Every structure is written in C-alpha cells, then in structure tokens.
Amino acid sequence: MAATKELSVEDKLRAIYDLQLIDSRIDEIRNVRGELPLEVEDLEDEVAGLKSRSEKLKSELDVIEDQIKAKKNAIDEHKESIKKYTKQQDSVRNNREFNSLTKEVEFQELEIQLAEKQIREMKASIEYKKQVVAQSSEKLEEKQAHLDHKKSELDAIMAETSKEETYLTEKSKEYQGLIEDRLLTAYNRIRSSVRNGLAVVSIERGASAGSFFTIPPQTQVEIASRKKIITDEHSGRILVDSALADEEKQKMEKLFAAL
Incomplete structure (x- = not known):
C-alpha cells in the first residue's frame, strides 16, 4: 500500500x-452474450418442468391401467358370484331364500354395471391423458431443440471470449491494486x-x-x-x-x- x-x-x-x-x-x-445465459437457464428450467410433468402423466396412466385391471378382475368375481347364486336358487326350500338370492344376483349385476361405467370413464381419462402426453412430448422436443441451439450459441461465444475475459479480469484486479x-x-x-x-x-x-x-x-x-x-x-x-x-x-x- x-x-x-x-x-x-x-x-x-x-x-x-x-x-x-x-x-x-x-x-x-x-x-x-446479452441475455443468453439467462435464456439458457430459463429454458433448462422449462425443459426440466416439462419432463417432470410428462413423467407424472405417464405414471398416472400406469395407475389407471392398474385400476382398470382391478375393475375387470372384480367384474369376473361378480360374474362368478352370479353363477353361484343362480345355481343355489335351484335348490332353495322357500320363497324367502329364493328372493334373498335374487337380491344378491341383482346386487352383483349392479356392481358389474358400476365397474363397467368406471372402466369407460377411466378409458376416456386415459385417452385424454395420452393426448396431453403427446402434446407435452411435442412441446418438450421443441423446447429441447431451442435449448440445444441457445446452448451452442452461448458455448461458441464463451469459447471466443472466455480467455480474453479471464485475462482482462486479472488485469482489472492488477490495476485496482494500484489505486x-x-x-x-x-x-x-x-x-x-x-x-x-x-x-x-x-x-x-x-x-x-x-x-x-x-x-x-x-x-x-x-x-x-x-x-x-x-x-x-x-x-x-x-x-x-x-x-x-x-x-x-x-x-x-x-x-x-x-x-
């Protein structure tokens, strides 16, 4: 000093x-460089968000598929129950037992109708989510291509200027030391x-x-x-x-x- x-x-x-x-x-x-570093950062965040959303939608599709399988299995079980109760009706001893079995059959049929309705709704949901996934994938491809382009721009500029900037930054510190x-x-x-x-x-x-x-x-x-x-x-x-x-x-x- x-x-x-x-x-x-x-x-x-x-x-x-x-x-x-x-x-x-x-x-x-x-x-x-202008706003390029910030643009790249924003695009990286956007691409990450789109990837996360796409993965979440695909995971939801898998869950719905599993739910449909479970509903189909339940329908098969209800049909088996109907067969069982119908067969039992052949050997009932009075009208009360027959009516009781009839109600069980009707209940099982209603359960089948409800399950089939839920399957239709879930299939509609699957179709909608598949469209959203397709749109998200398309948007993701566009954003990824844009990001790759911007990163290559930034990399090119950095390659041209980083050496000079590093040298000048050191020179700036050197001159600051004189003041x-x-x-x-x-x-x-x-x-x-x-x-x-x-x-x-x-x-x-x-x-x-x-x-x-x-x-x-x-x-x-x-x-x-x-x-x-x-x-x-x-x-x-x-x-x-x-x-x-x-x-x-x-x-x-x-x-x-x-x-």
Missing part, C-alpha cells in the same frame, strides 16, 4: 482511466450508479464525454494540469483531459489487440 500512496495524481488518473478502459472492455464482452481505497471505492460507486458503467470520462469539446453540460474553462485547465482529482458536478464522474485519455487508449488498444 505504501507504493500506492507514492503515486502522483497524474499516475493515479492514468491508472484509474486504464482500469475504466479494461472494465469497459469486459462490459462489452459480457454484452455480446488507493478511497478513490477505488468512489470509482466502483459511480460505475454501479450509471447505466453505461463509465465512472471515468475524458473532456470532449468542452464537456465530459456523453454529457451536454459544458465545463468551465478554468476547470478544464485544472483537469489538464493533472494536479488533483476532479469530478463532473453534474454526473459525479471522474474527469481526465483528452490528451491523457488518447495516450491511455492507444496503450490499452495494443493490450487488447495482443489477446
């Missing part, structure tokens, strides 16, 4: 403007509060870059003298003179070109 304190104001301005150029270059790289804590804190605060991430800007045509507010001539002279850190009273950005900015841009362009 002692070395940092020994830096002249001009050296501090060069270091923080270099840091801005590096961070802006990292911003550009990340902007190339005193108070100034670095101000830089980070300004960067996070402006949309384009520009915390340090140069003077262009009498105004800070990207601003319509002109800077008084006396202030411009002070900025060009590089004797103290001056901020724009309107935007709060740290200001550097155009000559220093051009020199640092040329230096950084060589650094970027070598990547």
Whole structure:
C-alpha cells in the first residue's frame, strides 16, 4: 500500500482511466452474450418442468391401467358370484331364500354395471391423458431443440471470449491494486450508479464525454494540469483531459489487440 500512496495524481488518473478502459472492455464482452445465459437457464428450467410433468402423466396412466385391471378382475368375481347364486336358487326350500338370492344376483349385476361405467370413464381419462402426453412430448422436443441451439450459441461465444475475459479480469484486479481505497471505492460507486458503467470520462469539446453540460474553462485547465482529482458536478464522474485519455487508449488498444 505504501507504493500506492507514492503515486502522483497524474499516475493515479492514468491508472484509474486504464482500469475504466479494461472494465469497459469486459462490459462489452459480457454484452455480446446479452441475455443468453439467462435464456439458457430459463429454458433448462422449462425443459426440466416439462419432463417432470410428462413423467407424472405417464405414471398416472400406469395407475389407471392398474385400476382398470382391478375393475375387470372384480367384474369376473361378480360374474362368478352370479353363477353361484343362480345355481343355489335351484335348490332353495322357500320363497324367502329364493328372493334373498335374487337380491344378491341383482346386487352383483349392479356392481358389474358400476365397474363397467368406471372402466369407460377411466378409458376416456386415459385417452385424454395420452393426448396431453403427446402434446407435452411435442412441446418438450421443441423446447429441447431451442435449448440445444441457445446452448451452442452461448458455448461458441464463451469459447471466443472466455480467455480474453479471464485475462482482462486479472488485469482489472492488477490495476485496482494500484489505486488507493478511497478513490477505488468512489470509482466502483459511480460505475454501479450509471447505466453505461463509465465512472471515468475524458473532456470532449468542452464537456465530459456523453454529457451536454459544458465545463468551465478554468476547470478544464485544472483537469489538464493533472494536479488533483476532479469530478463532473453534474454526473459525479471522474474527469481526465483528452490528451491523457488518447495516450491511455492507444496503450490499452495494443493490450487488447495482443489477446
């Protein structure tokens, strides 16, 4: 930290403007990806949801199939009972026993009718669920294809930019180490509060870059003298003179070109 304190104001301005150029270059790289990482993440969640729903529907179909088998077995049992009660009617001793057996036969027949009705309803449910499964499978295929496409896009961009981003991120940390804590804190605060991430800007045509507010001539002279850190009273950005900015841009362009 002692070395940092020994830096002249001009050296501090060069270091923080270099840091801005590096961070802006990292911003550009990340902007190339745009919303792709979030799109991929959303698609992955959607595909997982569709797979889960499809599996749930298939599981429900299996349960209904088992229920139909159980109902068919119950029908067979009811039919056997009808045969048994009908046969018993041949050997009854009085009308009361005959009527009792008749009621048992009628009950079994009603149970068969109810089971057959439930089987029809379950078969209709199966047909409906099969349609839903088919639609879900089709949608899943579409989403999976879209996801694969977006992932390949992202992978291609990452392959092109990851090496450069990693290098520049390390360079950003290196330049941060040259800047005193108070100034670095101000830089980070300004960067996070402006949309384009520009915390340090140069003077262009009498105004800070990207601003319509002109800077008084006396202030411009002070900025060009590089004797103290001056901020724009309107935007709060740290200001550097155009000559220093051009020199640092040329230096950084060589650094970027070598990547």
